[in-house]
Amino acid sequence: MSNALKAKELLMRAVECDQLGRILEAQTLYTEGIAQLMQFVSGEPDDVKRKGFLTRIKEYMDRADAIKARINGKLMLGEVVSHVSIEENDTGFDYDQLFGKYMDDKTVEIMLEEPYMTQNYQYQNLVRFLELAATNCPNLKYFRLITKEYQDAKNPDQQRTNLGQIKADLDRRNVAVSIKYEDSLHDRKIYLSNGFIIKIGRGLHFYKASNPMYSIGLVNYKFRKCLQTDVDIWRNSSAAT
Template identity: 60%
Template sequence: MFVGKMNAKDILMRAVQCDQAGRILEAQHLYQDGIQILMDLVGDESDVAKKKVFYERIKEYIDRAEQIKDRVQKHVIRGELVTNKPIDDNSTGNSYQSLFGQYLNADVKEVLLEEPYLYEKYQFQNLVTFLELLVKNCRHLKYVRVVTKTDTKAPENQSNVLEQIRADMAKRNVTLSIKFEDTLHDRKIVLSNGYIIKIGRGLHFFKATNPLYSLGLCDYDFRKCLQTDVDIWRTRNFIA
């Protein structure tokens, strides 16, 4: 989704550049896009020799994409628990900044967000609030991958809203990639500086302000919360 108008050569050259710079989430995404374009070209190619060259290059890039996938997975499953913070029902003072803002720093170049539920207005608002914090705190941020479920009731609205957010992030020189996995259940935030944030309810543990126009509408430290737990894990930096 949201693939720019680039040819396979440009995409794969950019993938290699990101790979070498340690931006492996973006590299993985670009490798996959480039591979798909090459696969389409192979189907239209009648020259046997050229087909062989295509297949050799495709295998090379597939192998690299798989290596990155394994590398990311190792980062996600390994690590040590740094802190556990239980959030009580109706408690306040639990904005994203208060909970994990200290881990969002200049070393964060890439972020993986797995958030199954991005259907409702308040869920999109929570996503934007989270992205605002990333852009504000992580001055070298280049890439954010959001993995979520498809809204089966209003997929077009979901797509339109996410495209608006993607376009706005692009204006800030941050690539936002959206991936749909309808079997997704886990909720986590993986930072390229080696921290993993796991929240039982994902981004959506805030109660609505009541009345609407009261403290907490914009500053989430004033919001009452639903009961959940926040675990912060430390693993190795993506580049390490």
């Protein structure tokens, strides 16, 4: 597929997602579509045609900027609706108990900011979170993960391979996925498109390892001992789509 045709397809999907209120996915599609169109325009020898394309690109960039402003507005914290303090070695806290009730059929997009996604248990925690999303959010259409890029000298592609497997599985379930790497990321936050924002001091990774491994808590995390952390659920009424 040529850059022009690919750009057209991406931008048409971006407009459609924008109209449906799926602004996280629209932002990704606008960015990808504009990049494809820029590549095409750079090779256009006709000055008149190139000027026309640049005008269209400016229009799409304006739309993308408007989307970014909307997203920033939705990420502004409103009021705290729940606060939970988890002490060292506490048990009885799994994802469902902590914030499952805020993940519902009105959640069509999720953005997870989780800096650390490098170890096996961290990928497992991500999968457990996505299992909860698949259970509680039947209308989920888009998932964006923002994390730090990590390269192991022995397995330099392991992170992308593991996240690629998760992405492929969600794709098969008709959930579009975007994975963005930001080396400066330090915040941990979960944004739900129904207006709730979940902030966990340690992100998803506040569980201690099952010890011994084959004991109660290996599969059901409510039996796992926890690290000390705080969980705050915020509600921004203007964030509901």
